[in-house]
Amino acid sequence: MEKAILTKEELELPVLEDHAMGSFIVFQGKVRSHSQNGEVEAIEYSAYEELALSQLEKIIREVEEKYRVTVYAAHRIGRLTVGETALVVATLSPHRQEGFLATMEVIDRIKNEVPIWKKEILTDGRAVWL
Amino acid sequence: MMVNEKMVTVRFFGKLADLHGAQLLLDAKGKTIQQLLMELNVEGVYMLAVNGTLVPSNATLEDGDELAIMPPVGGG
Numbered sequence: 234m235e236k237a238i239l240t241k242e243e244l245e246l247p248v249l250e251d252h253a254m255g256s257f258i259v260f261q262g263k264v265r266s267h268s269q270n271g272e273v274e275a276i277e278y279s280a281y282e283e284l285a286l287s288q289l290e291k292i293i294r295e296v297e298e299k300y301r302v303t304v305y306a307a308h309r310i311g312r313l314t315v316g317e318t319a320l321v322v323a324t325l326s327p328h329r330q331e332g333f334l335a336t337m338e339v340i341d342r343i344k345n346e347v348p349i350w351k352k353e354i355l356t357d358g359r360a361v362w363l
Numbered sequence: 364m365m366v367n368e369k370m371v372t373v374r375f376f377g378k379l380a381d382l383h384g385a386q387l388l389l390d391a392k393g394k395t396i397q398q399l400l401m402e403l404n405v406e407g408v409y410m411l412a413v414n415g416t417l418v419p420s421n422a423t424l425e426d427g428d429e430l431a432i433m434p435p436v437g438g439g
Contacts, residue, residue, distance in 0.1 A: 262439045278438070279376065279377065280376075280438075281374075281376050281412070281431055281433060283415050284412055284415055284417070284431065285438075287415070308438055308439075319438075319439065320438065320439050340439060343438050343439055344436070344437065344438055344439045345436065346436070347436060347438050348376060348410060348412075348431075348433050348436050349436055349437070349438030349439075350376060350377030350378070350434070350436060350437055350438075351437050351438070352377075362377060362378040362381070362434075363437050
């Protein structure tokens with residue numbers, strides 16, 4: 234199974250199994266109905282796809298090495314409406330501590346290092362780059 | 364095709380694509396990216412890549428390069 238995914242398709246939750254690992258954490262990032270800009274209708278995600286995928290792969294590789302865990306991360310691009318899942322990060326680890334730390338680190342690094350951008354479409358018709 | 368080989372392709376992303384257009388072809392051989400950003404009056408740059416690899420702003424451009432100019436990212 235590919236561990237780094239960038240797709241226009243609806244995200245599915247991964248099933249990772251390793252009997253040496255006692256913890257399996259799945260995080261989903263979803264489109265919220267409200268933001269500081271107002272009531273949200275949708276978010277348009279765009280990416281520099283080639284670089285986004287290689288950055289995602291690099292983050293997974295480095296976090297797996299740092300925490301000795303197995304990480305899966307998938308990001309959706311395109312127009313997502315409220316409630317849809319934009320990001321899935323799943324982590325298999327021997328114990329929960331390193332699993333939560335690794336999951337947090339992957340999410341934080343995706344937000345800072347992967348070339349993906351969000352344009353918020355508000356119900357009043359405005360569009361705001363985030 | 365001959366034209367592209369002698370030019371630098373400049374791609375803008377996110378908010379910068381709305382401001383400057385998604386793509387430009389320029390004669391920028393030998394210039395640094397920093398020089399080009401000043402000439403094009405581009406502000407709010409967070410990351411730069413040439414041919415899919417992240418580079419610093421003092422990198423020099425060559426004919427046929429594809430330069431990506433990216434604003435602050437915000438996935439998730």
